[in-house]
Amino acid sequence: MAAMPKDGGGLKRPSTVRSADPPGRLEAVHFINEALKGPAAAIFRGLVPAFVTIGRDRFYDTVMDSTQLLSGCLQIFQSQRSRFSALLVDEQGRQVNDDRVRLRCGRSVEDIVAMIVRTHAKRHFRSALGGDPNDPASHAGQLYLAIRDYLLHDWQVPLVPHYAPLPVETVLRLGPGLLDLRDAEAVRTLTPSAPVPVAAVPVPVPEIVSPPPVPKPAPAPSLRMGVEGAGPGRPSSPQEEFWWDALTDRSVSQIIGTRSPNEMRELVAALAGVNDSVRSELFAGLSLTTFQAAICLATAYRVLGRNSFANLFGLPGRPVVIATIAKRLRERGAGSRSDLKTLARLTEGAVRV
Structure with a gap:
């Protein structure tokens, strides 16, 4: 899935599937962003009628700013994966079905999902905590630096607002153990006195259902x-x-x-x-x-x-x-x-x- 990141941080996990180094970070990120704003955006807009009300030039920012919309889009990608087949190809144009295999953009689906989660976390931390998440001197930057390597999976998107109140020391102490906390309640137990967080930018969204949360698709x-x-x-x-x-x-x-x-x-x-x-x-x-x-x-x-x-x-x-x-x-x-x-x-x- 070529979609949604602006945070160029690549995964540090080794992969036995890749046979060559991916292209440069900036080139890959640019390729992925352009795919989202073009063909990927068109697919999502075709599947979810409510997205038609979101202007084309605002679609990327609207989705990336909304925990609910982003989570829903990722679930749509999983449930309607065949709709994205034209984007899930390697450099030779061959279909890629393994999320660990590098796509034409130079990153695998696993890599791209991690980039998406990190991008959303940056945006939410900036809004909820203030400061620049790219600046390690700010609180947002300190938290992002501590948690960045553990933002890997699509199921973490709904947890991003609950990560924001976590003390940096707690995240550093947990390390990979953060991935054992699979729901909001488990994360909230680490900050019992903190109010329940909300998404940074509330927007009208299609009905979200569970399991798993997904905006209702158009008839297919x-x-x-x-x-x-x-x-x-x-x-x-x-x-x-x-x-x-x-x-x-x-x-x-x-x-x-x-x-x-x-x-x-x-x-x-x-x-x-x-x-x-x-x-x-x-x-x-x-x-x-x-x-x-x-x-x-x-x-x-x-x-x-x-x-x-x-x-x-x-x-x-x-x-x-x-x-x-x-x-x-x-x-x-x-x-x-x-x-x-x-x-x-x-x-x-x-x-x-």
């Missing part, structure tokens, strides 16, 4: 051909619509197979009704992408059956059992880098034990 007939004419079969809530899009993506449907309209409606409803333990233990705990989460849940639904799935994964559910399943998956190496076919196999084994 190519993804919903079996539903548009089915009357009662059409997704009836944003959550169901989100999971319908994920389950009908070609990469997912090739793994889970085809289902009758009734079976599809039941599966979508089941996934839309999962409990908070599923979100925290599986989605966040294993850092799963949208498509990976769809594979994981659809596999568990197939193995367990509707009633047992609802008993464990629905409301109120069985948090202890969900934690056990997540632990088994983690021990088997399941995570954000697992391919979909392998994840389905690992999930089946973890659920059956």
Whole structure:
């Protein structure tokens, strides 16, 4: 995804995938920024009708200043990844499906996501703390310098406003342990006397749903051909619509197979009704992408059956059992880098034990 950074800081983590050094930092950042303001922006504006009200020249700044909008855009990228395929190519124009592989811009998707999170953090720290985050003498700069190397993942964007009140000493003491704090409440426990932070620039946004938060996309007939004419079969809530899009993506449907309209409606409803333990233990705990989460849940639904799935994964559910399943998956190496076919196999084994 060529999108959204102005903070040029590259990752310091080594990658065994890359075979050559990327182009210069400034050139890569310029390439990515231009892609966002052109083709990437056009894709987002086409997917989210509410974005039409945001002027083209203001789109970049509006998204980068808003925690909610930026988080939603990153989730749209994950759930509608095929829409961005023209941007996800290497120097030879070949499709890139591995987030660790360098794109034409000279950075991988993993690198770009980290750059996006850092850029948003800079903007929020400037607004919430005052001072220049590029100036180590300012409070904003001291905090950014302490936390910069640990701003890596898209799930951290909603946490940026909660990072701002953290004492610099606390961040330095935690170091990589900051990545173990996966939700706002966990971060807030480090600053118990601080008020709950809000996004730096409140803007009207499309409805955000969970899991995971995503502005409601525009209708995509190519993804919903079996539903548009089915009357009662059409997704009836944003959550169901989100999971319908994920389950009908070609990469997912090739793994889970085809289902009758009734079976599809039941599966979508089941996934839309999962409990908070599923979100925290599986989605966040294993850092799963949208498509990976769809594979994981659809596999568990197939193995367990509707009633047992609802008993464990629905409301109120069985948090202890969900934690056990997540632990088994983690021990088997399941995570954000697992391919979909392998994840389905690992999930089946973890659920059956």
